[in-house]
Amino acid sequence: xxxxxxxxxxxxxxxxxxxxxxxxxxxxxxxxxxxxxxxxxxxxxxxxxxxxxxxxxxxxxxxxxxxxxxxxxxxxxxxxxxxxxxxxxxxxxxxxxxxxxxxxxxxxxxxxxx
Amino acid sequence: xxxxxxxxxxxxxxxxxxxxxxxxxxxxxxxxxxxxxxxxxxxxxxxxxxxxxxxxxxxxxxxxxxxxxxxxxxxxxxxxxxxxxxxxxxxxxxxxxxxxxxxxxxxxxx
Numbered sequence: 001x002x003x004x005x006x007x008x009x010x011x012x013x014x015x016x017x018x019x020x021x022x023x024x025x026x027x028x029x030x031x032x033x034x035x036x037x038x039x040x041x042x043x044x045x046x047x048x049x050x051x052x053x054x055x056x057x058x059x060x061x062x063x064x065x066x067x068x069x070x071x072x073x074x075x076x077x078x079x080x081x082x083x084x085x086x087x088x089x090x091x092x093x094x095x096x097x098x099x100x101x102x103x104x105x106x107x108x109x110x111x112x113x114x
Numbered sequence: 115x116x117x118x119x120x121x122x123x124x125x126x127x128x129x130x131x132x133x134x135x136x137x138x139x140x141x142x143x144x145x146x147x148x149x150x151x152x153x154x155x156x157x158x159x160x161x162x163x164x165x166x167x168x169x170x171x172x173x174x175x176x177x178x179x180x181x182x183x184x185x186x187x188x189x190x191x192x193x194x195x196x197x198x199x200x201x202x203x204x205x206x207x208x209x210x211x212x213x214x215x216x217x218x219x220x221x222x223x224x
Contacts, residue, residue: 004156042118042201042214043157057211090156097210100145100164105156 003027004106006091012112013081021076021109023091029104031097032074034066035090037108043090049074050097078111086113116140118215120202125221126192134187134200134218142207148176148187151199151217160187160200189220197222 004025013019023032030051035043047056049068063085065077078085088110092103117139126132138146145164149157163169163178163185175188187200199217206213 040122040216040219042216044214045211048211088154098144098205100162102147102159102162103212105158108154108156110154 004091004093004104006089006106006109008109009107010110010112012114013078014114015083016080019078019081019111021078021089021091021111023074023076023106024072025091025093025106026072027093027095027104028071029093029095030071031094031101032068033092033094033103034064034074034076035092036085037088037090046076048097081111081113083113086111116206116213118202118204118213120200120215120218122216123219123221125223126189128192128194128222128224130192131188131190132192132220134189134220136185136187136202136215138183138185138202138204138213138215140183140204140206140213142209143180143183143204144207144209145205146176146178146185147203147205147212148185149201149203151201153198157201192222194222194224196220 033048034046037043046060068074088108091106094101094103119137148160151157161176173190201217202215203212
């Protein structure tokens, strides 16, 4: 089945220790997104790739970076995690942007910062 | 500015019908999505509305009124597995990103 995969499902890191979350997709979609979601809150878009074109949201902290080495994979790097970065990180894909294009989500990685 | 409002929490009984409302204020409108999110899991797509009216998909229906900035998700014949959060998201015209509501937590009681 075509899907969006995220690893790991749970990640524990120490305050200030860099961490990388990964996402892969077998849907062959052009667009990949990273969202941060805290408990009982709306998902917050951090950035997205439209093919190789990186699009950062204006309010995404510099502490968050992303890489998309090929169509299938996308990584979220948190350079110096703080306690406030503990959240669920959701990767999503869509065939294109805008209109009725549906976003398909992976199962998420729950990040705990000690 | 942009704003999506949904009730924080609702409770309903197994087998009953529940309506979850969503009101929005955005700069232009280019579609509204409903997603279901079980606790600790990713959102999954339920429905998309861009024109006024009712879209029916099995036990779930979604309604849109663009003039009122209003949508609802109607769930019929409720099952225990419908216990989840339901998120409303709006796409603005000439903007690729979705504006998300915080979700409505639906609790189903036997």
